[in-house]
Amino acid sequence: MSELRIAVVGAGLMGADHVIRIESRIVGAHVSAIVEPDEGRAKTALATAPNATWYPNIEAAIAANAMDAVLIATPGQFHEPVLLPAIAAGLPILCEKPLTPDAASSFKIVEAEVAGGTQLIQVGFMRRFDAGYVQLRELIASGKQGELLGLHCAHRNPSVPDTYHNDMLIFDSVVHEIDVVRFLTDSPIKSIQVRHMKRNKLSPEKLNEPILVLLETENDVLATVEMNVSVQFGYQVKTEAVFQKGIAEIGRTAGMTTWADAQIATEEHVSFKTRFAAAYDSQIQRWVNATKAGKIDGPSAWDGYLAAAAVDTGVRALREGGQLTVEYAAKPAFYN
Numbered sequence: 597m598s599e600l601r602i603a604v605v606g607a608g609l610m611g612a613d614h615v616i617r618i619e620s621r622i623v624g625a626h627v628s629a630i631v632e633p634d635e636g637r638a639k640t641a642l643a644t645a646p647n648a649t650w651y652p653n654i655e656a657a658i659a660a661n662a663m664d665a666v667l668i669a670t671p672g673q674f675h676e677p678v679l680l681p682a683i684a685a686g687l688p689i690l691c692e693k694p695l696t697p698d699a700a701s702s703f704k705i706v707e708a709e710v711a712g713g714t715q716l717i718q719v720g721f722m723r724r725f726d727a728g729y730v731q732l733r734e735l736i737a738s739g740k741q742g743e744l745l746g747l748h749c750a751h752r753n754p755s756v757p758d759t760y761h762n763d764m765l766i767f768d769s770v771v772h773e774i775d776v777v778r779f780l781t782d783s784p785i786k787s788i789q790v791r792h793m794k795r796n797k798l799s800p801e802k803l804n805e806p807i808l809v810l811l812e813t814e815n816d817v818l819a820t821v822e823m824n825v826s827v828q829f830g831y832q833v834k835t836e837a838v839f840q841k842g843i844a845e846i847g848r849t850a851g852m853t854t855w856a857d858a859q860i861a862t863e864e865h866v867s868f869k870t871r872f873a874a875a876y877d878s879q880i881q882r883w884v885n886a887t888k889a890g891k892i893d894g895p896s897a898w899d900g901y902l903a904a905a906a907v908d909t910g911v912r913a914l915r916e917g918g919q920l921t922v923e924y925a926a927k928p929a930f931y932n
């Protein structure tokens with residue numbers, strides 16, 4: 597296949613960034629369509645994608661045969677209405693995380709993919725492509741520092757947009773840790789508990805955070821996750837791993853350090869766009885390469901469903917308290 601023609605669906609914060617990425621850094625693909633109901637956002641994105649045409653919805657883009665593959669970057673609750681027509685059209689899909697916000701809708705997507713008979717969907721859990729997480733996974737698997745006993749994760753945003761509501765702490769944010777803890781430990785999440793730290797009065801009124809989430813895996817690793825979306829100072833995603841014979845840490849900022857005015861200062865990220873830039877690039881390049889070979893190369897719709905099932909439990913734990921057990925449907929043989 598020559599260049600892969602990609603339709604980017606949703607040209608907001610993440611979608612617009614992916615358009616620039618595909619146009620400037622990804623080899624063997626270009627953006628052929630921007631699917632976005634908001635004309636202003638569509639025009640801004642089109643200015644960075646000279647070969648793209650604007651469509652107000654996915655159905656119009658499919659009818660015009662405008663793409664070979666679809667990158668979905670609409671908000672999580674609007675993934676399903678884009679996924680279903682794209683699956684029906686047999687198009688390869690990279691769907692931003694979460695696959696959908698809850699287990700029932702994610703299972704519906706799994707069933708649609710299975711019914712189509714071809715694995716079309718890769719989910720945008722890009723931390724699996726981040727060099728630090730990959731290195732830590734290798735260290736855990738190697739056993740060099742003995743058994744992994746626990747993980748301390750911190751996920752901190754400076755602030756969040758007005759559209760961010762309380763459940764999104766789990767289904768939009770902690771979903772990253774839900775996936776990556778399973779990726780690191782090679783073990784599903786068994787139980788979830790949520791506790792509240794003292795509320796940050798700088799948080800939007802509708803949010804009760806920061807929260808501390810305890811994720812327990814089937815193989816008895818306990819992960820603590822500080823989820824904090826109003827830290828003001830910058831964007832941080834860090835993990836410390838506790839082994840029998842040592843400790844490992846990933847995600848410490850590697851920005852420039854300056855020594856001046858009797859202070860040492862290191863630049864911190866302010867956005868996921870820079871913290872995970874290399875991971876997004878690698879995720880999309882590998883997806884493009886795999887798509888051309890008729891495959892996926894990353895987390896599947898089934899991984900998306902497993903995360904969504906844990907998210908359901910996490911949202912209940914957030915609302916009701918307690919340590920709750922996660923229930924999973926049986927894995928379709930299709931994903932073996």
Ligand SMILES: NC(=O)c1ccc[n+]([C@@H]2O[C@H](COP(=O)([O-])OP(=O)(O)OC[C@H]3O[C@@H](n4cnc5c(N)ncnc54)[C@H](O)[C@@H]3O)[C@@H](O)[C@H]2O)c1
Pocket residue numbers: 605606607608609610611631632633634637652653654668669670671672674677678692693694720722768868872
């Ligand atoms: N992987 C990451 O680190 C990361 C970071 C940020 C966001 N995200 C994910 O990216 C997705 C988008 O988040 P965002 O922050 O860019 O949201 P956003 O609100 O900034 O942008 C979403 C865009 O989608 C458009 N849209 C809504 N429904 C649509 C539809 N049916 N068809 C086409 N366009 C539609 C909206 O008009 C908007 O322009 C979410 O799934 C989010 O979880 C991932």
